[in-house]
């Protein structure tokens with residue numbers, strides 16, 4: 001089977017690597033000369049992920065039997081529609097169904113119309129006066145969201161991104177003036193998790209849960225980003241997430257797909273729910289129409305050897321064999337190396353020297369993101385996330401420590417969140433959730449499966465130095 005992969009990031013590199021492990025061939029339409037994709041691909045073309053006609057022509061020329069779309073921009077631009085019209089079965093919904101992600105207002109209004117549980121209180125004002133009126137109806141803090149795609153960077157939260165409510169209303173009104181729609185939502189408190197599932201005509205097939213680290217700086221400070229890294233736990237839950245929480249999140253995804261269907265929209269692709277686990281259970285923050293980046297990497301490295309191509313083909317053609325939805329029981333940690341300026345902190349980075357062999361010997365997978373080749377063993381960082389290191393181990397903190405060892409084999413000017421998956425970080429999240437559920441409860445130790453009993457090491461230091 002020959003797959004067309006659209007997109008040039010670490011998520012797409014991981015998709016390609018998982019297909020090649022299943023003895024499939026890949027051809028790649030990518031805007032950058034991603035060295036990881038280049039060496040796996042039988043052919044590649046420098047194309048923006050939104051260039052539907054040229055992507056279809058490339059798929060035809062290379063006789064791709066099916067396609068998988070990585071970035072949301074591709075879905076929003078109707079690339080899946082164009083490929084399907086040319087009889088290329090595709091993993092990724094048509095443009096109309098991808099509005100679940102590309103229009104947050106469409107998504108909230110659809111789910112509200114169909115009574116899908118787990119939504120926060122929201123308003124979708126269309127004028128400055130409506131912004132003022134809507135804000136007055138929120139009993140507590142609220143958040144402002146542009147309705148359209150912003151690469152994870154458009155949401156502003158009262159108390160975190162702005163202190164004075166007037167700043168929030170000015171932002172919301174400015175978005176309206178720019179021609180976008182706006183969502184105002186109650187601010188939820190809790191721990192975030194990402195629940196992805198394969199979705200096709202025959203049903204919905206959940207993947208392991210993942211926690212993404214959206215804020216640019218350690219300790220969840222700084223601006224929102226596309227995601228600085230992520231972890232997953234070997235039982236496919238998370239330290240603070242029970243099977244019952246996971247099932248409620250999955251139920252929400254199922255009901256979202258049913259809502260689309262009842263409005264005449266089919267869905268063949270990956271559906272991603274971004275949830276907040278609150279004291280009242282999981283609440284939906286957003287839906288995405290694709291693999292998360294980096295969350296997709298956590299689940300792809302856990303996929304059992306062999307049949308990923310058959311699984312994806314089932315998604316693209318409408319019938320999945322549930323026996324193919326197989327993930328190993330490993331904990332995984334992904335850390336993204338980004339240019340020091342990523343997330344709005346100044347200019348972007350230079351060249352990284354990478355000893356891939358040594359990294360792999362440390363039990364860590366390397367996935368290339370927004371980089372260009374810069375000679376043997378070297379890449380040039382762009383302005384976005386450059387290199388994903390994915391460690392796997394029995395426990396989360398061990399996978400995190402493996403990535404730290406691997407980092408010794410990357411030289412150059414970059415920033416990374418060392419705190420992802422450390423015992424200190426896991427303990428902080430666990431306590432946050434315990435406190436929300438039972439505010440008067442005394443701190444309790446983490447379960448031993450999550451963190452070692454000894455005192456957790458400090459994760460502060462190197463990142464702050466790198467940030468200068």
Ligand code: AMP
Pocket residue numbers: 120143145152155157185186187188189192214224274285286
């Ligand atoms: P979204 O693009 O909707 O996932 O939002 C990006 C990030 O903003 C989320 O991952 C959260 O960290 C934060 N966020 C979004 N909506 C809310 C909300 N209703 N309450 C609190 N934080 C939110």
Ligand code: GLY
Pocket residue numbers: 152212226227288291292293294295
């Ligand atoms: N990591 C968040 C996303 O993929 O949207």
